[in-house]
Amino acid sequence: MRFPSQKVFTKDRIVTSLFFLISPVLVGYFVYVCIGWNVVVSLSDWKGLTPSYNIVGFDQYANLFQDPVFLTALQNNLTLILLFVPTSLSLGLFLAILLDLKVRAEAVFRSIYLLPFALSFVITATLWAWMYNPSIGVINTLIERTGLGFLKSGWITDPNIALYCIVLAIIWQFSGYTMLIFLAGIKSIPESQIMAAEVDGAYGFELYRHVVIPQLKTPALSAFVVLMVFALKAFDFIFVLTGGGPGYSTYVLPLMMFRETFSMTHFAYGAAIATILFLVSLVIVVPYLYLSFRREKE
Amino acid sequence: MDTWLGPLKDNTVVKMVSITIKNLTKTYGNTIAVKDVSLQIKDKEFFVFLGPSGCGKTTTLLAIAGLIKVDSGEIWIGDDMVTSVEHGIHKVPQEREVAMVFQDFAIYPHMTVFENIAFPLKIRKLKKNDIDESVRKAAEILGISELLERKPRQLSGGQRQRVALGRAIVRKPRVFLMDEPLANLDAKLRVQTRTEIKKLQRELGVTTIYVTHDQVEAMTMADRIMVQRDGVVEQIGTPDELYNHPANLFVAGFIGSPPMNFIDCTLVEKGNRLWLDANEFKIAVPEEMANKLRSYVGEEVIVGIRPEDLYETKTVKEPVPENTIIATIDVIEPVGPYVLLHLRAGQLYLVASVKHTRANIGQQVNIEMDCSKIHIFDKKTARAIL
Amino acid sequence: MRFPKFRRLSLYILLVLLAFMFMLPLWTCFTTSFKTVEDVIYTVPMEPPVSPTTEPLRTAFDIMERPLLNSFMFTLAAMILSCLLGSINGYILTKIRFKGSNTVFLLFTIGIFIPYQAVLIPLVLTMSRLGLYNHIGGLILTHTAYGIPITTLLFRNFYGLIPDSLIMAAKTDGAGTWTIYRRIVLPLSLLPFVVAAVFQFTSIWNDFLFGVVLARGAEARPASVALANLKGTTEFQWNVQMAGTLWYALPVLVVYMILGKYLIRGYMAGAIKG
Numbered sequence: 001m002r003f004p005s006q007k008v009f010t011k012d013r014i015v016t017s018l019f020f021l022i023s024p025v026l027v028g029y030f031v032y033v034c035i036g037w038n039v040v041v042s043l044s045d046w047k048g049l050t051p052s053y054n055i056v057g058f059d060q061y062a063n064l065f066q067d068p069v070f071l072t073a074l075q076n077n078l079t080l081i082l083l084f085v086p087t088s089l090s091l092g093l094f095l096a097i098l099l100d101l102k103v104r105a106e107a108v109f110r111s112i113y114l115l116p117f118a119l120s121f122v123i124t125a126t127l128w129a130w131m132y133n134p135s136i137g138v139i140n141t142l143i144e145r146t147g148l149g150f151l152k153s154g155w156i157t158d159p160n161i162a163l164y165c166i167v168l169a170i171i172w173q174f175s176g177y178t179m180l181i182f183l184a185g186i187k188s189i190p191e192s193q194i195m196a197a198e199v200d201g202a203y204g205f206e207l208y209r210h211v212v213i214p215q216l217k218t219p220a221l222s223a224f225v226v227l228m229v230f231a232l233k234a235f236d237f238i239f240v241l242t243g244g245g246p247g248y249s250t251y252v253l254p255l256m257m258f259r260e261t262f263s264m265t266h267f268a269y270g271a272a273i274a275t276i277l278f279l280v281s282l283v284i285v286v287p288y289l290y291l292s293f294r295r296e297k298e
Numbered sequence: 299m300d301t302w303l304g305p306l307k308d309n310t311v312v313k314m315v316s317i318t319i320k321n322l323t324k325t326y327g328n329t330i331a332v333k334d335v336s337l338q339i340k341d342k343e344f345f346v347f348l349g350p351s352g353c354g355k356t357t358t359l360l361a362i363a364g365l366i367k368v369d370s371g372e373i374w375i376g377d378d379m380v381t382s383v384e385h386g387i388h389k390v391p392q393e394r395e396v397a398m399v400f401q402d403f404a405i406y407p408h409m410t411v412f413e414n415i416a417f418p419l420k421i422r423k424l425k426k427n428d429i430d431e432s433v434r435k436a437a438e439i440l441g442i443s444e445l446l447e448r449k450p451r452q453l454s455g456g457q458r459q460r461v462a463l464g465r466a467i468v469r470k471p472r473v474f475l476m477d478e479p480l481a482n483l484d485a486k487l488r489v490q491t492r493t494e495i496k497k498l499q500r501e502l503g504v505t506t507i508y509v510t511h512d513q514v515e516a517m518t519m520a521d522r523i524m525v526q527r528d529g530v531v532e533q534i535g536t537p538d539e540l541y542n543h544p545a546n547l548f549v550a551g552f553i554g555s556p557p558m559n560f561i562d563c564t565l566v567e568k569g570n571r572l573w574l575d576a577n578e579f580k581i582a583v584p585e586e587m588a589n590k591l592r593s594y595v596g597e598e599v600i601v602g603i604r605p606e607d608l609y610e611t612k613t614v615k616e617p618v619p620e621n622t623i624i625a626t627i628d629v630i631e632p633v634g635p636y637v638l639l640h641l642r643a644g645q646l647y648l649v650a651s652v653k654h655t656r657a658n659i660g661q662q663v664n665i666e667m668d669c670s671k672i673h674i675f676d677k678k679t680a681r682a683i684l
Numbered sequence: 685m686r687f688p689k690f691r692r693l694s695l696y697i698l699l700v701l702l703a704f705m706f707m708l709p710l711w712t713c714f715t716t717s718f719k720t721v722e723d724v725i726y727t728v729p730m731e732p733p734v735s736p737t738t739e740p741l742r743t744a745f746d747i748m749e750r751p752l753l754n755s756f757m758f759t760l761a762a763m764i765l766s767c768l769l770g771s772i773n774g775y776i777l778t779k780i781r782f783k784g785s786n787t788v789f790l791l792f793t794i795g796i797f798i799p800y801q802a803v804l805i806p807l808v809l810t811m812s813r814l815g816l817y818n819h820i821g822g823l824i825l826t827h828t829a830y831g832i833p834i835t836t837l838l839f840r841n842f843y844g845l846i847p848d849s850l851i852m853a854a855k856t857d858g859a860g861t862w863t864i865y866r867r868i869v870l871p872l873s874l875l876p877f878v879v880a881a882v883f884q885f886t887s888i889w890n891d892f893l894f895g896v897v898l899a900r901g902a903e904a905r906p907a908s909v910a911l912a913n914l915k916g917t918t919e920f921q922w923n924v925q926m927a928g929t930l931w932y933a934l935p936v937l938v939v940y941m942i943l944g945k946y947l948i949r950g951y952m953a954g955a956i957k958g
């Protein structure tokens with residue numbers, strides 16, 4: 001056997017290393033350096049179009065927490081999270097269980113329920129703008145035609161329920177995803193366990209309650225993290241659908257960050273909001289990643 | 299007999315539980331998995347379904363459990379008709395009062411050993427104290443009392459298997475169904491557990507169906523065996539019957555290790571006697587058998603002889619020359635208690651199992667056949683004539 | 685078998701009902717795109733048009749043509765780049781394990797989950813300094829960089845399944861690191877490339893945030909931004925809005941229908957979008 005000379009080996013290594021170095025440079029800069037830079041901006045007093053890096057400590061943050069707009073946005077985000085995450089998980093679980101019942105054309109139904117998730121938020125926002133339009137929109141027309149006229153509403157034009165309308169729409173968009181995750185989890189349970197449970201006497205609901213659902217902790221957690229992070233940074237959909245209105249009823253933190261930074265040029269203020277968003281998602285994501293890495297090692 | 303199990307909700311009188319299967323057929327698409335299987339299993343019997351992979355033994359078992367529906371036939375458990383395609387009856391597994399042990403044990407990973415074993419009782423809504431007592435007793439019998447608070451992932455294969463057994467015995471099933479429960483254990487553990495399962499079944503006195511592809515397992519554990527191939531029943535009998543009186547070529551070759559030797563012969567008549575003429579030698583047919591074979595004169599048959607019924611002539615006191623084969627030793631395999639000689643006579647390959655030999659590889663030896671032990675099979679139908 | 689008393693019929697009815705609910709918005713989008721303005725006002729949204737017309741589609745296309753082209757260009761470019769880099773990363777992280785490769789992977793993975801608001805300001809500053817603001821190159825660079833973490837994850841998961849013995853055999857035969865990648869790993873990578881490509885195509889095409897921050901101008905505007913503008917400027921022309929939506933949704937829908945199962949595999953790798 002003839003081995004290639006040492007030169008080829010080294011050249012080989014160099015080429016590979018070069019390619020591999022590109023990624024850490026890109027990711028390192030665009031993720032970590034930029035985050036750090038943003039934190040620095042948040043500690044400055046930059047307002048207006050000329051950057052200013054005078055460090056003023058935590059002033060921006062202090063201002064935030066006294067700003068009623070910020071507090072409203074924060075509250076809206078919380079409401080969003082509390083309504084969206086559990087409902088989406090439950091609906092996804094429900095759909096997954098339905099589809100697991102050896103349905104013919106399972107793949108077709110699955111594709112239909114998942115389709116909204118594959119669409120851009122701009123698309124779904126435009127769709128739901130049409131759905132929610134008070135005068136000739138789909139929902140109100142449907143309601144009228146089925147004789148339930150009293151249920152008609154202003155939907156996203158009504159500041160009292162606009163946020164809930166948004167929650168409904170994003171539940172529609174995400175349930176296919178949670179369904180997918182749960183479905184994978186359910187299918188990973190060996191058939192023999194289901195058979196054993198049936199022989200042991202467990203019927204439908206009991207079987208799912210005792211044998212199937214308890215084993216769905218991992219997929220549930222993974223879907224939970226994804227949904228949480230999304231709920232924190234949900235910008236596209238709300239921006240296009242309501243722009244935060246009416247008033248501030250659908251104003252959320254990512255939107256506020258955008259407005260403050262790019263419309264009102266309060267860069268440092270916006271940077272502070274962004275940093276808060278980042279820290280909160282870190283709190284959710286890092287323990288989760290740590291747990292799953294440890295589990296992988298086993 | 300069942301007093302160790304503690305009080306249960308339904309104190310049924312111990313009934314005789316036989317299992318009857320009539321003309322069971324199950325097809326998957328174009329494949330016939332189970333073809334017209336009929337059998338009767340007696341009360342308290344340890345009955346084995348034996349056969350190579352894909353022969354339909356597991357399908358039959360699942361049908362008895364009620365986990366799959368069949369295309370035709372009837373199944374009775376005790377006095378209960380649990381399946382009847384003709385009458386449109388199919389009792390679900392939950393109602394058949396059978397217990398099943400799976401090849402991969404199928405124990406619930408998110409429950410402790412205690413909860414696993416208690417599960418069937420919990421589903422039946424027994425009282426907490428009763429459950430506790432029954433579970434502990436079952437665990438004691440299986441020797442896993444110290445493991446009750448552990449989770450399955452902390453257990454070894456053998457321990458997990460006992461948990462599966464515990465879950466099966468903890469209630470009063472009418473029948474035990476076991477699907478290759480030892481297949482996932484290592485060899486030494488398998489042998490050990492074999493005896494324990496057999497003992498357990500004896501003590502509990504529950505009618506048991508045990509599925510395996512391992513004929514040694516079947517032979518050592520079974521009261522009776524059903525040998526299956528490609529969905530069809532090849533033979534049903536006691537281990538003794540299957541070993542000494544195989545009904546056809548397949549059973550004869552499947553049972554026994556090392557397997558039976560098969561020799562192609564033609565039945566000829568020479569003088570007043572019948573001879574089995576293989577190209578390399580002739581065997582004289584013993585008088586007692588000659589009558590049965592008369593109608594086959596001139597036909598081709600297959601002679602079967604087990605390795606232990608072949609002797610190196612030096613060990614037999616009275617050599618009868620007409621039943622001797624001269625063969626060369628290709629391989630000598632010492633197996634401990636005996637020695638396997640792999641022999642070649644012309645185009646014929648034979649294996650003999652002898653107590654010891656002084657011969658060497660390449661040496662020619664005289665091999666004699668114990669003619670009272672030969673089996674003769676019709677070459678066309680593969681069925682046993684003798 | 686699991687719900688022995690449950691009637692199969694009710695199950696199917698429920699599934700079909702849910703299917704209708706899920707498809708309703710898209711269906712009305714489709715019907716509305718072919719309606720005249722009168723049809724929009726006087727017919728029920730779910731009904732097909734009385735006098736179908738392709739006029740809204742043509743109007744919308746005039747507005748969306750350039751942005752769609754832009755989207756195609758930077759989506760395909762960034763998709764290819766991020767997949768290639770992800771493949772190399774996955775190879776190195778699984779087959780050439782070095783000290784700290786797990787840490788590197790962890791740092792990459794965090795990049796999947798960060799809210800992009802946290803990098804917007806520096807991003808804008810960087811792009812304008814590089815002269816890539818309002819430029820397609822800026823979008824390509826951005827999407828490539830932020831796509832690397834997820835493609836790396838996808839490839840790493842897949843390459844982890846390639847037996848080490850294959851690599852060792854190649855080394856014994858004298859192959860160097862890059863050769864092994866080119867000759868052995870890459871040819872086995874058709875599936876992860878398809879999964880990563882489909883996933884990236886969908887993610888990048890669907891993006892709005894980077895588009896609206898980095899490329900509002902007409903030269904490099906993505907279709908997503910154009911559609912949002914369309915919605916704003918054609919306030920009451922629902923048919924044109926829906927038509928624009930349809931144009932923008934079309935590529936993703938086509939990909940979803942043909943290669944949907946690969947997209948599903950991408951989602952199951954624990955990934956997110958947006």
